Amino acid sequence: xxxxxxxxxxxxxxxxxxxxxxxxxxxxxxxxxxxxxxxxxxxxxxxxxxxxxxxxxxxxxxxxxxxxxxxxxxxxxxxxxxxxxxxxxxxxxxxxxxxxxxxxxxxxxxxxxxxxxxxxxxxxxxxxxxxxxxxxxxxxxxxxxxxxxxxxxxxxxxxxxxxxxxxxxxxxxxxxxxxxxxxxxxxxxx
Amino acid sequence: xxxxxxxxxxxxxxxxxxxxxxxxxxxxxxxxxxxxxxxxxxxxxxxxxxxxxxxxxxxxxxxxxxxxxxxxxxxxxxxxxxxxxxxxxxxxxxxxxxxxxxxxxxxxxxxxxxxxxxxxxxxxxxxxxxxxxxxxxxxxxxxxxxxxxxxxxxxxxxxxxxxxxxxxxxxxxxxxxxxxxxxxxxxxxxxxxxxxxxxxxxxxxxxxxxxxxxxxxxxxxxxxxxxxxxxxxxxxxxxxxxxxxxxxxxxxxxxxxxxxxxxxxxxxxxxxxxxxxxxxxxxxxxxxxxxxxxxxxxxxxxxxxxxxxxxxxxxxxxxxxxxxxxxxxxxxxxxxxxxxxxxxxxxxxxxxxxxxxxxxxxxxxxxxxxxxxxxxxxxxxxxxxxxxxxxxxxxxxxxxxxxxxxxxxxxxxxxxxxxxxxxxxxxxxxxxxxxxxxxxxxxxxxxxxxxxxxxxx
Numbered sequence: 001x002x003x004x005x006x007x008x009x010x011x012x013x014x015x016x017x018x019x020x021x022x023x024x025x026x027x028x029x030x031x032x033x034x035x036x037x038x039x040x041x042x043x044x045x046x047x048x049x050x051x052x053x054x055x056x057x058x059x060x061x062x063x064x065x066x067x068x069x070x071x072x073x074x075x076x077x078x079x080x081x082x083x084x085x086x087x088x089x090x091x092x093x094x095x096x097x098x099x100x101x102x103x104x105x106x107x108x109x110x111x112x113x114x115x116x117x118x119x120x121x122x123x124x125x126x127x128x129x130x131x132x133x134x135x136x137x138x139x140x141x142x143x144x145x146x147x148x149x150x151x152x153x154x155x156x157x158x159x160x161x162x163x164x165x166x167x168x169x170x171x172x173x174x175x176x177x178x179x180x181x182x183x184x185x186x187x188x189x190x
Numbered sequence: 191x192x193x194x195x196x197x198x199x200x201x202x203x204x205x206x207x208x209x210x211x212x213x214x215x216x217x218x219x220x221x222x223x224x225x226x227x228x229x230x231x232x233x234x235x236x237x238x239x240x241x242x243x244x245x246x247x248x249x250x251x252x253x254x255x256x257x258x259x260x261x262x263x264x265x266x267x268x269x270x271x272x273x274x275x276x277x278x279x280x281x282x283x284x285x286x287x288x289x290x291x292x293x294x295x296x297x298x299x300x301x302x303x304x305x306x307x308x309x310x311x312x313x314x315x316x317x318x319x320x321x322x323x324x325x326x327x328x329x330x331x332x333x334x335x336x337x338x339x340x341x342x343x344x345x346x347x348x349x350x351x352x353x354x355x356x357x358x359x360x361x362x363x364x365x366x367x368x369x370x371x372x373x374x375x376x377x378x379x380x381x382x383x384x385x386x387x388x389x390x391x392x393x394x395x396x397x398x399x400x401x402x403x404x405x406x407x408x409x410x411x412x413x414x415x416x417x418x419x420x421x422x423x424x425x426x427x428x429x430x431x432x433x434x435x436x437x438x439x440x441x442x443x444x445x446x447x448x449x450x451x452x453x454x455x456x457x458x459x460x461x462x463x464x465x466x467x468x469x470x471x472x473x474x475x476x477x478x479x480x481x482x483x484x485x486x487x488x489x490x491x492x493x494x495x496x497x498x499x500x501x502x503x504x505x506x507x508x509x510x511x512x513x514x515x516x517x518x519x520x521x522x523x524x525x526x527x528x529x530x531x532x533x534x535x536x537x538x539x540x541x542x543x544x545x546x547x548x549x550x551x552x553x554x555x556x557x558x559x560x561x562x563x564x565x566x567x568x569x570x571x572x573x574x575x576x577x578x579x580x581x582x583x584x585x586x587x588x589x590x591x592x593x594x595x596x597x598x599x600x601x602x603x604x605x606x607x608x609x610x611x612x613x614x615x616x617x618x619x620x621x622x623x624x625x626x627x628x629x630x631x632x633x634x635x636x637x638x639x640x641x642x643x644x645x646x647x
Contacts, residue, residue, distance in 0.1 A: 052311075052312075052313035052314060053254075053256050053289070053312070053313055053315075054254075054291070054311075054312070054313075055254045055291055081253040083253065083255040083256060084255070084256075085256060086256055086259075086314050086315065086323060087316060087320070087321065087323075090255075092255035094253045096253070
């Protein structure tokens with residue numbers, strides 16, 4: 001029995017380690033960003049749909065918890081819409097909170113990285129001396145509901161937060177990544 | 191397989207480098223059956239627009255990077271569909287404008303409801319002109335029962351087709367039940383089963399596999415003519431009581447709207463006498479097809495549909511009959527407002543001993559209307575020359591047909607006929623339409639008119 005428990009514990013530890021290695025925090029002058037080098041959400045049917053000229057919207061939520069993982073102290077939500085230029089063969093991403101923020105990327109990996117890099121939290125809000133965890137949650141947007149949080153003035157942050165407060169629909173793809181515990185003062189400014 | 195309609199106004203071409211096109215395989219809305227229009231992967235260009243002139247997409251649709259491009263065409267992938275006038279007009283509005291994802295999504299939703307499809311998705315493909323895109327509509331329709339096609343000819347009787355279609359992804363299964371006493375020398379009834387699919391990652395290659403099984407009957411005139419035919423006749427296989435066909439093929443879009451279909455057909459003919467040996471007509475099939483439409487304005491529409499078909503029976507395919515069949519046809523259609531003219535030409539040539547179903551026929555419900563095909567040649571001929579002119583005003587039609595079907599070495603006797611009727615469409619594009627016509631053979635002596643009624647044929 002004991003070896004089995006040990007094996008399970010080791011597996012769990014390994015999974016946690018992998019999850020922790022999937023998301024890293026970095027700090028700019030004023031903001032905290034995350035990096036997810038192994039994250040790939042532009043794959044399979046979504047990628048095919050993009051290459052067919054459709055748009056693929058994704059909702060991102062970045063949170064930082066302090067003390068315990070459930071104690072979220074700061075949160076950012078964004079909707080990114082990815083499309084693929086059929087003539088230039090490049091991926092374009094628009095951040096819906098400010099329609100003018102565009103990114104043109106030669107590869108799907110670069111487009112994914114652009115999305116992750118363009119959601120951030122204010123660094124000043126991070127408390128010093130506490131264990132912190134950053135968590136990035138991504139959901140594909142149900143095509144039928146994709147325009148619901150978007151109005152003429154941009155995207156409704158409240159609607160997005162509400163979206164993340166609900167469990168994902170079965171047909172929605174979902175990715176969740178978390179960092180290992182870190183301290184605000186340990187973040188090196190880049 | 192394709193028809194392309196393009197603006198012919200030189201000034202527009204000079205000013206506006208981007209050609210806008212909508213894919214229509216069928217006539218303009220004015221000429222179709224009320225509220226129903228047939229669309230497939232053929233292309234129509236209605237007017238020309240530059241990026242600067244094109245209507246701007248909504249700001250909300252600018253999130254698609256392709257919204258800077260002009261929609262040059264909208265067409266279905268794989269097969270044709272009958273759409274309402276509203277849907278056609280919705281498509282026309284999108285042609286020549288910048289890509290608007292929201293509007294395209296609305297259009298696909300509209301079509302999905304109209305066709306009762308499981309899903310309709312759109313794809314953007316690079317257009318012919320830089321900066322233009324073609325919109326390809328993919329319909330995921332699980333099951334479909336189409337409106338049956340039929341024709342009735344007071345000389346020949348009925349011809350009818352009932353069709354059921356099932357679509358699973360890009361695979362299309364079609365099942366037809368056919369009874370035809372009109373279009374061939376033989377009177378046949380049976381089934382056609384066909385499987386078609388688009389080759390993955392391209393909309394330029396279509397694969398198909400067809401299986402047919404028919405039982406034949408013959409008119410008394412055909413029996414008599416067959417009994418009287420000499421051994422030197424070019425007729426192969428004699429009369430047969432059934433035939434079975436297996437036909438794999440592939441269609442390549444060479445350069446829109448030019449397509450090439452290549453395939454083989456393995457046809458087995460069971461003779462009328464059970465003791466006799468079955469014959470086979472195993473042929474290589476090649477069909478080159480060009481279909482294009484031009485639209486100068488809402489009033490003027492032109493269409494050109496031309497094809498060449500070669501069927502060559504070869505020993506390489508273990509064919510017991512040896513022959514080569516060439517068939518060419520062309521159709522030109524011009525409409526200006528309520529007036530229209532259609533010109534059709536068909537030529538055919540057979541070398542060798544071809545079975546009855548390959549032989550050419552005139553005097554049916556489509557060609558040399560008004561004549562009795564058994565009176566012209568009860569066994570059909572191995573030579574064909576035919577032309578037809580139809581003038582239309584609103585739904586009124588008057589037509590004049592002329593042609594001859596004969597055998598090599600015998601004189602070609604040209605026959606003429608004329609008729610009038612009402613129709614909601616023309617030729618093969620009148621799918622979904624009806625035709626009622628009275629046709630007369632033009633000859634001296636007693637003239638018996640032939641009444642023709644049809645739908646979707």
